Amino acid sequence: MEWLIWLGAVLTLAGIGLLVYCIVAAMKAKRLGGSEEEIRGRLQKVVALNMGALLISAIGLGAVTIGIILG
Template sequence: MGALIWGGVVLTLIGVGLLVYCIVAAMKARKLGGSDEDIRARLQKVVALNLVALLVSAMGLGAVTIGIILG
């Protein structure tokens, strides 16, 4: 069960790293400015990546939980 736990930890850290990237990208998009449509287009890409990051992080936390329960 150790592999399941460590695999989950890796997935969780990847998800958290992607979330940090999303935060930085969103702040950069707002800072660059431009028209409302330009900002909205940049933020829509960030939102899609944010959902993927949340999914990866949740899968990692689920794997850690299952590994702890089974171990």
């Protein structure tokens, strides 16, 4: 089950990378300014990506845990 641990680690790192991207994108959206509606629209796109990143990280951590238990 070593492959499951490595697969989970890759998924977790990909999720963390996406989370970092979300942080940078949110800071950029606020820095660009504009009306409140424009900022809200940009941030809503980031929130959707953020939720996906959290899901990918959770699946990766679950895979690591299952790989350790079965290994």
